Amino acid sequence: MNQLNPISGGPMTWGDFKSTLEQNPDLHLQFQYEEGKFVDSSYHITEIKQAPIVSVDCGGVMNSWTEIIVQLWEPSVKEVDRSMKVGKALKIVNLVEKTLPLDSDATVKIEFGNSKFDTRQMYPGEFVADGETFTVNLVPDFTQCKALTRNQSCGTSSAEASCCAPAPVKQELELVASEAACCELGSRCC
Numbered sequence: 001m002n003q004l005n006p007i008s009g010g011p012m013t014w015g016d017f018k019s020t021l022e023q024n025p026d027l028h029l030q031f032q033y034e035e036g037k038f039v040d041s042s043y044h045i046t047e048i049k050q051a052p053i054v055s056v057d058c059g060g061v062m063n064s065w066t067e068i069i070v071q072l073w074e075p076s077v078k079e080v081d082r083s084m085k086v087g088k089a090l091k092i093v094n095l096v097e098k099t100l101p102l103d104s105d106a107t108v109k110i111e112f113g114n115s116k117f118d119t120r121q122m123y124p125g126e127f128v129a130d131g132e133t134f135t136v137n138l139v140p141d142f143t144q145c146k147a148l149t150r151n152q153s154c155g156t157s158s159a160e161a162s163c164c165a166p167a168p169v170k171q172e173l174e175l176v177a178s179e180a181a182c183c184e185l186g187s188r189c190c
Contacts, residue, residue, distance in 0.1 A: 011123050014068040015104030018093060020127055025087035027134035031072060033112055033122065038135075039072055040114075042079040045089060046071045048096045050103065059147030066106035069121060074114050086134055110138055 021029075031039040049069040056062050096102070113119025122138035129135075 011107040011109075013104060014102055014106045014108045017068075017108040017124055018090075018104075021086050021090055021093075021134075024129060024134045025085065025090060027086050027129060028083045028132055029086045029089050030083050030133055030135045031110060031112065032135055032137045033117060037117070039083075039112055040074040040078060041081060041083040042075050042077075043072045043083065044075065045092050046073045048093065048100075048102070050100060050106065057146040059150065059152045061146065061150075063146060066103045068102055068106045068108045069111050070108070071111040083133075109141065110136070112138070 028041075030041070031043070033039060049067075049071065051067045051069060052064070053067060054062065054064045093102075107123075109121040109123060111119065111121045121141050123141060125137045125139035127134065127136055
């Protein structure tokens with residue numbers, strides 16, 4: 001097996017993903033979503049989405065980025081024995097880009113699910129060319145605390161008080177009853 005361009009330390013851009021596909025147009029394109037589990041060869045690329053994301057993290061900092069999401073779908077009845085060639089996938093990409101110019105610096109994700117695998121978005125991890133097949137090994141998306149990655153806390157003055165630190169012990173309130181009822185009929189306190 002010939003391993004090509006594994007992700008090292010971060011998500012892949014759309015430009016790098018497309019360029020890697022363009023280098024292998026005659027190979028059959030497969031996606032491995034778990035070890036030894038592949039998207040069925042009858043899959044369709046149902047849509048390609050460009051999603052601008054704007055968020056404010058727990059440290060109060062605004063963040064923005066763009067994601068390109070390639071959605072795969074398995075038909076309920078197997079249609080073919082071999083997956084589409086990379087060249088056919090690129091024709092779909094080119095059709096999309098005639099209407100929607102895709103940001104080459106955007107993060108690329110592959111969206112997939114079936115009856116045995118909950119739909120999720122995953123990153124292209126490594127690419128493997130083996131004989132007539134070009135396999136994209138998918139890796140799970142992950143969550144992170146952006147404030148902590150900047151060595152800051154979550155909108156507070158110290159890291160101990162951040163949302164990612166252990167929660168402080170809450171004091172329980174004690175209700176104290178007075179001898180006289182506070183809400184007597186006609187007292188207008190209630």
